[in-house]
Amino acid sequence: DAGVIQSPRHEVTEMGQEVTLRCKPISGHDYLFWYRQTMMRGLELLIYFNNNVPIDDSGMPEDRFSAKMPNASFSTLKIQPSEPRDSAVYFCASSFGTGRPQHFGDGTRLSIL
Amino acid sequence: LAKTTQPISMDSYEGQEVNITCSHNNIATNDYITWYQQFPSQGPRFIIQGYKTKVTNEVASLFIPADRKSSTLSLPRVSLSDTAVYYCLVLPPEGRKLIWGLGTSLAVNP
Numbered sequence: 001d002a003g004v005i006q007s008p009r010h011e012v013t014e015m016g017q018e019v020t021l022r023c024k025p026i027s028g029h030d031y032l033f034w035y036r037q038t039m040m041r042g043l044e045l046l047i048y049f050n051n052n053v054p055i056d057d058s059g060m061p062e063d064r065f066s067a068k069m070p071n072a073s074f075s076t077l078k079i080q081p082s083e084p085r086d087s088a089v090y091f092c093a094s095s096f097g098t099g100r101p102q103h104f105g106d107g108t109r110l111s112i113l
Numbered sequence: 114l115a116k117t118t119q120p121i122s123m124d125s126y127e128g129q130e131v132n133i134t135c136s137h138n139n140i141a142t143n144d145y146i147t148w149y150q151q152f153p154s155q156g157p158r159f160i161i162q163g164y165k166t167k168v169t170n171e172v173a174s175l176f177i178p179a180d181r182k183s184s185t186l187s188l189p190r191v192s193l194s195d196t197a198v199y200y201c202l203v204l205p206p207e208g209r210k211l212i213w214g215l216g217t218s219l220a221v222n223p
Contacts, residue, residue: 004156
């Protein structure tokens with residue numbers, strides 16, 4: 001069975017540009033999470049969805065960040081406009097039900113110049 | 114949300130058993146204890162989860178004392194490929210928000 005799929009794997013862009021990260025969760029999973037990882041702050045939860053509905057977006061750093069989940073098999077995280085401090089690895093994870101392990105994708109390494 | 118404390122780094126040698134201890138003093142009654150492993154350029158990978166006493170799978174063992182205020186991840190006979198960052202987390206059954214610390218960076222030497 002395929003795991004969580006993220007695209008692109010790497011993204012390099014100039015500040016001010018719009019960035020869109022994509023995620024396909026594992027089929028049948030009803031929770032989806034977006035994380036950001038940096039050396040200084042470790043893994044930070046940005047937002048999570050349950051059955052395509054955003055449940056907690058308190059980790060989204062600013063209004064420049066937005067996330068959507070139009071259906072059970074696809075989610076996007078958008079940054080507009082991007083800034084150099086947004087450079088990080090962004091992970092998507094999914095899980096089935098409560099109290100179950102989260103399965104992570106391999107991440108998108110984002111560099112904003 | 115229960116916070117966890119674990120060593121920043123550990124060193125070991127191939128073939129040794131490695132024990133990583135995590136403290137979670139304010140764990141709630143229904144919380145689970147979960148461990149993840151992360152290799153460079155990859156997302157964290159679930160290793161093991163438990164509630165009390167001992168849990169064992171093909172990868173590791175998890176020891177949880179009666180008061181549940183700490184837990185120990187045991188990796189038997191480590192190899193170079195076990196070099197990774199290991200995260201201890203407390204997972205409430207009804208909620209999904211996990212607090213990730215910086216983990217324990219394990220270096221296995223030849």
